[in-house]
Amino acid sequence: MKKIISMLLIVCLLGVLASGCGSNMQTVDSIKDSGKLIIHTNAGFAPYEYLSNGEVVGVDMDIAKAIADKLGVELVIEDVKFDTIITSVQGGKAALGVAGITVTDERKESVDFSVTYATSVQYIIVPADADVDTIEDLAGLKIGVQLGTTGNFIIDDEINGIDEDDGSHTKGVLEGTGAECITYNNANLAAAAMDSGKLGAVVIDKLPAEIIGQKYGEKFKVMELVYEDGSKTTEEYAIAIAKGNESLLEVVNEVLAELKNNGKIDEWVLYHSENAVMDEE
Ligand code: GLN
Numbered sequence: 001m002k003k004i005i006s007m008l009l010i011v012c013l014l015g016v017l018a019s020g021c022g023s024n025m026q027t028v029d030s031i032k033d034s035g036k037l038i039i040h041t042n043a044g045f046a047p048y049e050y051l052s053n054g055e056v057v058g059v060d061m062d063i064a065k066a067i068a069d070k071l072g073v074e075l076v077i078e079d080v081k082f083d084t085i086i087t088s089v090q091g092g093k094a095a096l097g098v099a100g101i102t103v104t105d106e107r108k109e110s111v112d113f114s115v116t117y118a119t120s121v122q123y124i125i126v127p128a129d130a131d132v133d134t135i136e137d138l139a140g141l142k143i144g145v146q147l148g149t150t151g152n153f154i155i156d157d158e159i160n161g162i163d164e165d166d167g168s169h170t171k172g173v174l175e176g177t178g179a180e181c182i183t184y185n186n187a188n189l190a191a192a193a194m195d196s197g198k199l200g201a202v203v204i205d206k207l208p209a210e211i212i213g214q215k216y217g218e219k220f221k222v223m224e225l226v227y228e229d230g231s232k233t234t235e236e237y238a239i240a241i242a243k244g245n246e247s248l249l250e251v252v253n254e255v256l257a258e259l260k261n262n263g264k265i266d267e268w269v270l271y272h273s274e275n276a277v278m279d280e281e
Pocket of ligand 1: 042045082099100101102103146148149150151205235
């Protein structure tokens, strides 16, 4: 009897491993069964995702819709805090994270990434009369960033320096200058804080920075984040997906390849950069 029970247990276990059930992985089959593709985003990052008349729209949402259409299911967009997206994708709360997410080695430890679909750099936004040309010029300033973003990581590293496992410390260019990194849930909130005099600078990805620059007109100036030695940051965006979710990854990559080749992504970037009607926060 005991033997039969343990045999049954082994068979069950193998079944669970093979089908991926027992985990919350949202495979193509389970998505088709439920009729829904749940994606997580953070709608404060125009032109990629922003609120327009209470609805989440943007380049990433157009991409997500194309993926849902390919799967023949309804797209369900959940607007969450940016710094929760990777964990939610990892745990299966969302099938995909579509949020202008930069591929980083650290994030790759938690999730897989699609092919990349955009390139970006960090930008600095400062009041128009500020004397700032390089990141080194942010010495002593309060710098607003979006929590959990690459801009946040860069400014933290430059303020605190980087400590390696072997005990060595690389000094950051803002270390010891009195500069402070202040986190917000999105860059629009940081820009509003700068407008009311609470910050000396905001650091965020290029296109969102340019749109913020347009909104504040003559009050702010925007520039690419460069170091005194001329070096820059470059990043690539991809869609985050649970590790090992091969069937869905294949569909996502296929749709992205199509949209890159037929020029749709470029078209959407232009459309949402120029025609975006953004709700006030
Ligand atoms: N690309 C940046 C990052 O991945 C910011 C993304 C965002 O704010 N939506 O960290």
